[in-house]
Amino acid sequence: MDLTDLREELAGSRLIVDPDVIEAYRRDQTLVVEPGHPVAVLVAESTQDVAAALRWADRCGIPVTPRGAGTSLAGGAAAADGGLVISLAKMTAIRELRAEDELAVVEAGVVTADLDRAAARHGLMYAPDPSSHEICTVGGNVATNAGGLRCVKYGVTRDAVLGLEVVLADGRVILTGRQTVKGVTGLDLTSLFVGSEGTLGIITAVTVRLRPRPRHPPVTVVGGFDTLRAAGDAVANIIRDGVDPSLLELLDGPTLRSIDEWKHLGLDGTEAMLIAQVDGSDADERVDEIESIFARNGSDTVAISSDEAEAAQLLEVRRLAYPAAERLGHTLVEDVGVPRSRLPQLLETIEQTGNRHSVTILTVAHAGDGNTHPTFVFEPTESGDAPPQVWAAADEIFRATLTLGGTLTGEHGVGLLKQRWLELELGADTVDVQRAIKQTLDPHKILNPGKAI
Amino acid sequence: MDLTDLREELAGSRLIVDPDVIEAYRRDQTLVVEPGHPVAVLVAESTQDVAAALRWADRCGIPVTPRGAGTSLAGGAAAADGGLVISLAKMTAIRELRAEDELAVVEAGVVTADLDRAAARHGLMYAPDPSSHEICTVGGNVATNAGGLRCVKYGVTRDAVLGLEVVLADGRVILTGRQTVKGVTGLDLTSLFVGSEGTLGIITAVTVRLRPRPRHPPVTVVGGFDTLRAAGDAVANIIRDGVDPSLLELLDGPTLRSIDEWKHLGLDGTEAMLIAQVDGSDADERVDEIESIFARNGSDTVAISSDEAEAAQLLEVRRLAYPAAERLGHTLVEDVGVPRSRLPQLLETIEQTGNRHSVTILTVAHAGDGNTHPTFVFEPTESGDAPPQVWAAADEIFRATLTLGGTLTGEHGVGLLKQRWLELELGADTVDVQRAIKQTLDPHKILNPGKAI
Numbered sequence: 001m002d003l004t005d006l007r008e009e010l011a012g013s014r015l016i017v018d019p020d021v022i023e024a025y026r027r028d029q030t031l032v033v034e035p036g037h038p039v040a041v042l043v044a045e046s047t048q049d050v051a052a053a054l055r056w057a058d059r060c061g062i063p064v065t066p067r068g069a070g071t072s073l074a075g076g077a078a079a080a081d082g083g084l085v086i087s088l089a090k091m092t093a094i095r096e097l098r099a100e101d102e103l104a105v106v107e108a109g110v111v112t113a114d115l116d117r118a119a120a121r122h123g124l125m126y127a128p129d130p131s132s133h134e135i136c137t138v139g140g141n142v143a144t145n146a147g148g149l150r151c152v153k154y155g156v157t158r159d160a161v162l163g164l165e166v167v168l169a170d171g172r173v174i175l176t177g178r179q180t181v182k183g184v185t186g187l188d189l190t191s192l193f194v195g196s197e198g199t200l201g202i203i204t205a206v207t208v209r210l211r212p213r214p215r216h217p218p219v220t221v222v223g224g225f226d227t228l229r230a231a232g233d234a235v236a237n238i239i240r241d242g243v244d245p246s247l248l249e250l251l252d253g254p255t256l257r258s259i260d261e262w263k264h265l266g267l268d269g270t271e272a273m274l275i276a277q278v279d280g281s282d283a284d285e286r287v288d289e290i291e292s293i294f295a296r297n298g299s300d301t302v303a304i305s306s307d308e309a310e311a312a313q314l315l316e317v318r319r320l321a322y323p324a325a326e327r328l329g330h331t332l333v334e335d336v337g338v339p340r341s342r343l344p345q346l347l348e349t350i351e352q353t354g355n356r357h358s359v360t361i362l363t364v365a366h367a368g369d370g371n372t373h374p375t376f377v378f379e380p381t382e383s384g385d386a387p388p389q390v391w392a393a394a395d396e397i398f399r400a401t402l403t404l405g406g407t408l409t410g411e412h413g414v415g416l417l418k419q420r421w422l423e424l425e426l427g428a429d430t431v432d433v434q435r436a437i438k439q440t441l442d443p444h445k446i447l448n449p450g451k452a453i
Numbered sequence: 454m455d456l457t458d459l460r461e462e463l464a465g466s467r468l469i470v471d472p473d474v475i476e477a478y479r480r481d482q483t484l485v486v487e488p489g490h491p492v493a494v495l496v497a498e499s500t501q502d503v504a505a506a507l508r509w510a511d512r513c514g515i516p517v518t519p520r521g522a523g524t525s526l527a528g529g530a531a532a533a534d535g536g537l538v539i540s541l542a543k544m545t546a547i548r549e550l551r552a553e554d555e556l557a558v559v560e561a562g563v564v565t566a567d568l569d570r571a572a573a574r575h576g577l578m579y580a581p582d583p584s585s586h587e588i589c590t591v592g593g594n595v596a597t598n599a600g601g602l603r604c605v606k607y608g609v610t611r612d613a614v615l616g617l618e619v620v621l622a623d624g625r626v627i628l629t630g631r632q633t634v635k636g637v638t639g640l641d642l643t644s645l646f647v648g649s650e651g652t653l654g655i656i657t658a659v660t661v662r663l664r665p666r667p668r669h670p671p672v673t674v675v676g677g678f679d680t681l682r683a684a685g686d687a688v689a690n691i692i693r694d695g696v697d698p699s700l701l702e703l704l705d706g707p708t709l710r711s712i713d714e715w716k717h718l719g720l721d722g723t724e725a726m727l728i729a730q731v732d733g734s735d736a737d738e739r740v741d742e743i744e745s746i747f748a749r750n751g752s753d754t755v756a757i758s759s760d761e762a763e764a765a766q767l768l769e770v771r772r773l774a775y776p777a778a779e780r781l782g783h784t785l786v787e788d789v790g791v792p793r794s795r796l797p798q799l800l801e802t803i804e805q806t807g808n809r810h811s812v813t814i815l816t817v818a819h820a821g822d823g824n825t826h827p828t829f830v831f832e833p834t835e836s837g838d839a840p841p842q843v844w845a846a847a848d849e850i851f852r853a854t855l856t857l858g859g860t861l862t863g864e865h866g867v868g869l870l871k872q873r874w875l876e877l878e879l880g881a882d883t884v885d886v887q888r889a890i891k892q893t894l895d896p897h898k899i900l901n902p903g904k905a906i
Contacts, residue, residue, distance in 0.1 A: 100693055100794035123695070145637045156635055158644075159612070174883045180790040182609055182822045183860035184598045184648045185867060185878050186906050187887045191611075191644030195637045212695030240553055242576065242665025281735035337633040341553035369635045407636035414638060425638050430627045433894070434640045440893045441886070453639050 001039050001082070006056040013049035013090075016041040025085045028070040028077035031330050032386045033416050036081025038065065043087045047165060047173055047204040050086060054202065054446075055171030057084055063449050066198040068109060068140030071132040073333045074415025076144060076197050080449055086202060088139045094118055095205065102210045103162060103179060108139025108203050115208065124210040127154035130411070131319070139203050145195030147411030149318075152368035153246040153279075154211070156411065158194045165205035166193055169442040179207060192437070197413050197452035200441045214279035218246055219287050220311040221277075222302045223294040224270040228252055228351060231272035232344030234297040235367040238276065239340050241293070243286050247277035248368030249318050252347070255362040255375075258324040259317060267317075273302075274367065275318055277311070321364045325375045328360065332376040332386050334394060336401040337410035340370040349400045350374045357393040371410030399424070414452045422453070454492050454515065454535070462505035466543075469494040478538045481523040481530035485785050485839045486869050489534025491518065496540045500618060500626055500657040503539060507655065507899075508624030510537055516902045519651040521562060521593030524585040526786045527868025529597060529650050533902055539655060541592045547571055548658065555663045556615060556632055561592025561656050568661070577663040580607035583864070584772070592656050598648030600864030602771075605821030606699040606732075607664070609864065611647045618658035619646055622895040632660060645890070650866050650905035653894045667732035671699055672740050673764040674730075675755040676747040677723040681705055681804060684725035685797030687750040688820040691729065692793050694746070696739050700730035701821030702771050705800070708815040708828075711777040712770060720770075726755075727820065728771055730764070774817045778828045781813065785829040785839050787847060789854040790863035793823040802853045803827045810846040824863030852877070867905045875906070 007015055016022060017040050025041045027033070044050045057064045063083035070077045079085050091107035094115070098104070099122035106115055112133040116126040129148035130136055136146070141157045142164070148156075163177025166189075177183070177190035193200055225231040231250055238245060251259075253271040260267040267273070274294070278286040283306070291301050305311050325331050338346045347363065350372070354361035365372040374397060376390045386394075398408055398421050408418050408425050423431050434453045441447075460468060469475060470493050478494045480486070497503045510517045516536035523530050532538050544560035547568070551557070552575035559568055565586040569579040582601035583589055589599070594610045595617070601609075616630025619642075630636070630643035646653055678684040684703055691698060704712075706724040713720040720726070727747070731739040736759070744754050758764050778784050791799045800816065803825070807814035818825040827850060829843045839847075851861055851874050861871050861878050876884050887906045894900075 098792070098794070100689060101792040102692070103792070145641070147635050151635070155612075158641070159608075168882075168886070172882045174886060175880060176883060178860045179792045179858045180823055180860050180863065181793070182600050182604070182790055182819075182824050182863040184864060185861050185871070186875060186884070187653075187890060188598070188611070188644045188648050189883065189886060191641045192890075195641050200640075212697065215695070236553065239555070242668070244665065280733070281738065282733065285734065337635055339551070339554040339556070339632045340634070341551070366635075370633055371635050405632045407631045407633050408638050410633065410635040411637060418638070422639060427628060429621075429625050430629060430642065431639070433621070433627060433642060436893050437640060437645075437890060440889050 001062065003040055006053060009052035009056065010049050011046060013045045014043040016043065025067065025087060026079045028072040028075065030073055030075040030078065030415065030417065032332050032384065033075035033078045034384055035078035036083065038079040038083045038085045041085040041087060043090050045090050047167065050167045050202055050204055051171045051173055053084065053086055054167050054169060057446050058170050058444055061444055062446060064446050065448055066202045068137030069135050071136045071140065072413065072415055074409065074412045074417045076413050076415035076451055078416055088204065089137060091204065097122065099124060101179065103207060104210060105205060105207050106138055107205050108137060110138045112136050112138055112141055119210045120213060123213055125213045126160065126208060126210055128157045128160050138206055142194050142203050142206050143196065143198050144413040147366065147369065147371060149247045149249065149366065152248050152366060153244060158191060160209050161190060161194055161206060162209050163207035164190055164193055164203055166201040166203055168201045169444065169447050177207060197415065198448035199438055199452045200447065216279060216281055216283060217306060217308050218277040218279040218311065219283045219304065219306040220275065220314045221287055221290050221304050222314050223274045223299040224302050225272040225297065225299045228272045228347045229344050230297045230299065231274050232347050234274060234293050234299065235343055236341050237293045238290060239368065241289060243278065243289050245276045245368055246279045249275045250365040250367035251318065251321060252363040254360065255321050255364055258328060258362055259320045262324050262327060263320065275314060318364065325362045325377055329377045330380045332390060334374045334376065335409045335412040336397060336406055337369065337371040338401055338404045338406035342404045343367060343370050346372055346401060346404055350397055353393050353396045357389045359390055359393045369410065416450060456493055459506060459509040462509065463502050464499060466498045466502035467496040469496065478520065478540060479532045481525040481528065483526055483528040483531065483868065483870065484783050485837065486528035486531045487837055488531035489536065491532040491536045491538045494538040494540060496543050498543050500620065503620045503655055503657055504624045504626055506537065506539055507620050507622060510899050511623050511897055514897055515899060517899050518901055519655045521590030522588050524589045524593065525597065525866065525868055527862065527865045527870045529866050529868035529904055531869055541657065542590060544657060550575065552577060554632065556660060557663060558658060558660050559591055560658050561590060563591045565589050565591055565594055572663045573666060576666055578666045579613065579661060579663055581610045581613050591659055595647050595656050595659050596649065596651050597866040600819065600822065600824060602700045602702065602819065605701050605819060606697060611644060613662050614643060614647055614659060615662050616660035617643055617646055617656055619654040619656055621654045622897065622900050630660060650868065651901035652891055652905045653900065669732060669734055669736060670759060670761050671730040671732040671764065672736045672757065672759040673728065673767045674740055674743045674757050675767050676727045676752040677755050678725040678750065678752045681725045681800045682797050683750045683752065684727050685800050687727060687746050687752065688796055689794050690746045691743060692821065694742060696731065696742050698729045698821055699732045700728065702728045703818040703820035704771065704774060705816040707813065708774050708817055711781060711815055712773045715777050715780060716773065718770065728767060771817065778815045778830055782830045783833045785843060787827045787829065788862045788865040789850060789859055790822065790824040791854060791857045791859035795857040796820060796823050799825055799854060799857055803850055806846050806849045810842045812843055812846045822863065869903060
C-alpha cells in the first residue's frame with residue numbers, strides 16, 4: 001500500500017505505520033474475535049483529515065475501520081486485514097455547549113463521562129451511561145447506539161442525539177439533523193447513522209441533547225432473592241406498576257458468588273439481587289412501592305440509601321460483575337433482550353441452557369429494559385475462540401430469545417459476532433433492504449467491512 | 454389505465470373509480486396546494502391488498518399516494534395526477550395490546566385518540582397527541598413523525614414507535630424494529646420510514662410504545678403578558694430552570710384578538726398568553742415556579758386549575774386558535790422551529806415580517822419545543838394559491854429561522870409545500886444522500902412523488 005498520497009493530503013493528523021504501535025489499535029474488548037492486520041493507523045485530529053483519508057481509501061479500495069476507545073464487546077472495532085484504522089480518540093473538542101438550549105456539539109472522541117461532567121457544570125446531564133462511560137467515547141456510543149444503566153428512564157444514545165457530522169465513504173462531509181428538539185425536514189439520516197457501526201460513514205461530531213439533572217439525588221434500593229424467577233417477577237411488577245425507576249439492575253446467583261469469592265461481601269445464599277434507583281421529589285413514595293414489591297416476591301430489602309457515596313458503594317457490586325467473571329477465565333459477554341414481561345422466562349432459559357451444555361454462565365441484566373448480559377466463562381481454544389459448547393449454548397439462547405419476541409443485541413451491536421444470526425431476527429427481505437442502503441452509501445465496500453449488516 | 458389486473462389481485466378491499474367519490478380523496482387540509490386528479494382509490498382493508506396494489510403500480514409505473522385521514526397541512530397527502538390513492542383509513546384493528554410490556558401493535562388507520570383511549574383502559578397512555586388527534590391516524594402520524602402538545606415532555610411520534618410493518622414499492626412486506634424497548638440489530642430502518650412521508654414505502658401497521666399514565670392529573674397554569682417578547686422570555690426561563698412542563702403553549706396578540714372577537718372571552722389588551730401544564734406528584738412545587746417566572750416577566754397568572762374539566766376549558770382557548778383564524782380568510786399554517794432560547798427572536802421576526810409585507814399572521818407555538826405555527830391569513834388568488842406577498846413573507850421567515858439555527862418544519866413535514874427550501878436547510882450533499890436512498894427503495898419513483906425529498 002502506497003501511503004504517500006494520503007500523507008500529502010493530511011493536515012496534521014498522525015499516520016502510524018510502526019507494527020508495534022499498530023498492534024494497540026488492532027482489537028477491541030471482544031476476546032473471541034481475531035482481528036485482521038491493518039497496515040496503518042490514522043490518529044485523526046480533524047474532520048478534514050478523516051475526509052482526506054476516506055477519499056484516498058475509496059479511490060484505492062482500502063478497507064477502513066473507525067474506532068473510538070475500542071471498548072466494543074461485539075468485535076465492532078476489530079481491524080480489517082490490510083486496511084486503515086482511523087482512530088477518533090484524539091478528536092476531543094467540545095465545540096459548543098449551550099445550556100439555554102440544552103445541547104452541546106462535541107467531537108467523536110470525547111469520553112462519555114467527560115461530556116456528562118461538562119454538562120453537570122451547567123446543572124444538566126448527558127444521560128447515556130454505558131458501563132464503560134469513563135473510558136468509551138461519544139462517537140463509539142453513537143455508532144453502536146449504546147445503552148447504559150439509566151437508559152431505563154432516560155433513553156438510549158439515539159434519544160440523546162440531535163444531529164451528526166458524518167464523513168461519507170467518498171470523503172464528502174455532511175451534516176444531519178438539527179439543533180432544535182423537533183424537526184422533520186427530509187429523511188431521518190441521523191437515526192440511520194446512529195447504530196450503523198461505521199458501515200455507512202464515519203461520525204466525526206455529534207450534536208447531543210442534554211437534559212436537566214434530576215433535582216434530588218437518586219435513592220438506591222437493594223434486595224436479595226431466593227430464586228432468579230422471583231427477582232424476574234419483581235422486575236415485571238415494578239414496570240407494570242409504573243414505578244419508573246432510573247436504574248434497575250439484576251445480578252444472578254453465579255455472578256453474586258463470583259463476586260463474593262473475591263470480595264467476601266457475605267452474599268452467600270442469595271440467588272438473585274436487584275438494585276433499583278428512583279429519582280424525583282416523590283422518590284420516597286416510589287421506594288415504598290419497590291420495597292413492597294420486593295416483599296411480595298419473597299425478598300428482604302438489603303439496603304436503602306439516598307446518600308450519594310453510599311449509593312455508589314451499593315452500585316459497586318454491579319460494577320464488580322465483569323471483573324469478577326474475568327477472574328474465572330475468558331469471557332464472552334452476550335447482550336440479548338426480550339419484552340420485559342418475558343424476562344423471567346429468558347433468565348430460566350439461560351440457566352437451563354448453561355447447565356445442559358456444562359457451560360458457566362454469569363448473568364447480569366439491565367432488567368428494566370429486558371436487556372440481559374449472559375457472560376459465558378471458558379478456557380479458550382488455541383485460536384483464542386470460545387469452545388464449541390459455548391457457541392452451542394449461545395446459539396440456543398439466541399434462538400430462544402427470538403422465540404420470546406426478543407432481539408439478538410440490546411446495546412452492543414452486531415459487530416463481527418452476530419452476522420450468522422442476523423437474518424433469523426430480521427428476515428431476508430429486511431436484510432436485503434439494509435444491504436441495498438449500505439451499497440448506495442458505500443459502493444466500494446470500504447467502510448468497516450463484515451460488520452453490522 | 455387498465456385496472457383489471459389490480460382488481461383480480463385484491464382480496465376484499467374496495468377499488469373506487471367513481472370521479473365524485475374520488476374527489477373526496479384528492480386533497481388534504483392544505484388549502485394552497487392544488488392536487489392532481491387520481492384515477493382510482495383503493496380503500497385498503499389488509500396488508501396483502503396494499504402489497505398487491507404496489508406490485509401492480511410498480512409494474513405499470515403508476516404513482517401512488519398513501520393517505521390516512523388526510524389532515525396534512527403541507528400537502529403530504531395531495532394526490533398525484535393520473536395515480537392511485539391508497540387509503541389506510543379502514544385498517545383500524547388493534548392487533549395486540551400487551552399492557553405488561555407497555556406496547557401495542559396497531560394498523561395504520563387507527564385514530565390516534567382511539568389508541569390513547571385503548572391504552573387508558575390499562576392505565577397506560579399513547580403519548581403523541583397532534584392537535585388533530587381525534588381525527589388523524591397513527592399511520593399518518595408515523596409517516597410524518599407528528600408532534601403534538603405533550604411531546605414537550607413525552608417526545609414525538611418517533612419516540613413512541615418500536616417497529617413497523619411496511620409494504621415496499623415492489624410489494625414486498627417487511628418488518629422493522631422490535632418489541633423490546635432497546636435493540637440494535639442492523640440499521641434503524643424504523644426511523645428511516647418514520648417521517649418519510651410515504652416516499653419509501655407504505656406503513657400498514659405500527660408497534661407502539663405505551664407508557665404509564667401520569668399518576669396525578671396535570672395542573673394547568675395560564676398567564677397573560679403585555680408583550681410577545683416577555684412571554685418568549687418566560688418560556689426560555691421555564692426550560693432553563695428545568696421545570697419540565699408536560700405542555701407549554703403560546704398564543705400571540707393577533708390570535709387572542711381573533712378568538713376574542715368570536716367568543717368574547719375578555720382577552721382584550723393581552724399581547725401574549727402562555728398555557729402550561731405540569732404533571733407528577735411534585736406538580737405544586739413546579740406550579741409555584743411557573744407563577745414566579747410569569748411574575749418576573751410581568752404577567753399576572755390568569756388561572757390555575759387541577760380539575761380536568763376546568764383544564765380542558767383553559768386549553769379550549771388554544772384549540773380555538775385555528776378555527777378563529779379560518780373565520781378571517783384562507784390560511785397557510787406554517788411550522789418553523791428554533792432552538793428554544795431563540796424563540797423570542799423568531800417571534801419578533803414573524804411580527805415584523807408580517808407588518809412589513811402587510812400580511813396578517815396569527816402565531817401559536819408549542820413554545821416548549823421552540824416549534825412555532827405562524828398562520829398566514831389571506832384572500833386566495835384565482836388559482837387557490839396564496840398571494841405573492843404571503844409567499845414573500847413566508848420565505849423571509851423560513852430564511853430567518855434557518856439563520857437562527859432552526860428548521861423549516863417541526864412536525865408537519867415537507868410535503869409539497871417546502872421542496873423549494875429543502876436544500877437551504879439540508880445542504881446539497883445531504884439532499885443528494887436522501888435522494889440516493891429514495892432511488893434505492895423506489896427505483897420507479899411511484900411512491901408519493903414530489904413529496905418530502
